[in-house]
Amino acid sequence: MNIVCLGGGPAGLYFGISMKLRDPQHTITVYERNRPGDTFGWGVVFSDQTVDNLIANDPDSGEWIKDEFIHWDKIDCFLNGEVERSDGHGFIGLGRKKMLQLLHKRCEELGVKLVFEREFEAENLTTQFPEADLIVAADGLNSKIRNADLDIFECTVDVRPNKFVWLGTKQKFEDAFTFIFEETEKGWIWAHCYQFDNETSTFIVECNPDVYDAYGFEEMSHAESAETCRKIFENYLG
Ligand SMILES: Cc1cc2nc3c(=O)[nH]c(=O)nc-3n(C[C@H](O)[C@H](O)[C@H](O)COP(=O)(O)OP(=O)(O)OC[C@H]3O[C@@H](n4cnc5c(N)ncnc54)[C@H](O)[C@@H]3O)c2cc1C
Structure with missing residues (x-):
């Protein structure tokens, strides 16, 4: 074939x-x-x-x-x-x-x-x-x-409201897969962190749309949003 x-x-x-x-x-x-x-x-x-x-x-x-x-x-x-x-x-x-x-x-x-x-x-x-x-x-x-053609593939799409960004960090989180929930003055925001090579970890930051809007993430550049996330989680990032 x-x-x-x-x-x-x-x-x-x-x-x-x-x-x-x-x-x-x-x-x-x-x-x-x-x-x-x-x-x-x-x-x-x-x-x-x-x-x-x-x-x-x-x-x-x-x-x-x-x-x-x-x-x-x-x-x-x-x-x-x-x-x-x-x-x-x-x-x-x-x-x-x-x-x-x-x-x-x-x-x-x-x-x-x-x-x-x-x-x-x-x-x-x-x-x-x-x-x-x-x-x-x-x-x-x-x-x-x-x-x-969603119908022909019999496909339904269900878009969930939360926002996330997929970042990387040199902090290793080597002991465990780590979830960090932080209650900030703008509401809850959390990170999913896991090591994937000898030097780097994935660092996914997630929040609901109200918190996303309160921070103004939509208007930020990539560098500004990464820096905002860094500050929120700085106690964990070394
Ligand atoms: C933040 C985040 C974290 C994730 N973490 C995990 C994880 O830890 N473990 C896990 O198993 N999965 C994870 N996933 C999910 C995983 O990325 C996806 O399930 C996987 O990538 C799906 O593979 P795919 O080949 O179906 O699609 P994709 O990886 O999206 O590949 C589709 C490919 O098609 C190409 N393409 C699309 N349209 C065209 C076009 N018109 N012409 C030419 N090329 C085209 C694209 O360039 C792309 O390379 C994560 C996803 C995200 C967003």
Whole structure:
């Protein structure tokens, strides 16, 4: 079968790997608008069970991913400076960019063709990709292909109100996955923090729309909003 994957995020790449493993005769091409090293974002986390599933599906890439991961079992939950620690949650963290690089490498090894810097449109897919027996839409959360016809994909979209920003920090949070809840004069705001390599942690800051408006985050530049978050959580950031 001639298979075209539209979108070279984790879903498109991993689908390509999985199909090739099941039948190496398939011709599989993944189309992606970005360049190979362009990816956004800091670290991602997976549960131990997820890693087991990856290893069961493809031991090679599963083991590479496992080797790159930072592992922890504990969760610390700070509420206005007081910590509650719980144990027994197996989790691992890895840089999103590193994960995509490993998946690129595995695709190349198995003969999945990667085409970067190619934008596709949601319309006339069969004209854009006449060679395809199967087209897989893997174009992410804001999928143009899915959004072009939500009914045909039987898709419902439920947008939640909270706002978040995905930041990174050199503070390591190496003992535990850490949640920090702070009650500020403008209301509650909280951070999800986890290490993903030897030097860096993800630091996601989240709040509800009232607090977001009270801080004026919408009008701030990226640097100003990062600095505002740094001040709110400075006791934890070293
Ligand atoms: C702050 C944050 C933290 C997260 N943390 C985690 C985590 O810890 N663990 C976890 O498992 N998940 C996490 N996620 C979710 C994870 O990022 C997504 O589930 C995952 O990226 C989805 O993969 P995907 O391949 O479906 O989509 P994407 O990663 O969005 O990939 C889609 C790809 O398609 C390409 N594309 C889209 N449209 C076009 C077009 N028209 N032409 C060409 N290319 C196109 C995009 O450039 C992109 O590379 C997090 C997400 C966020 C926002």
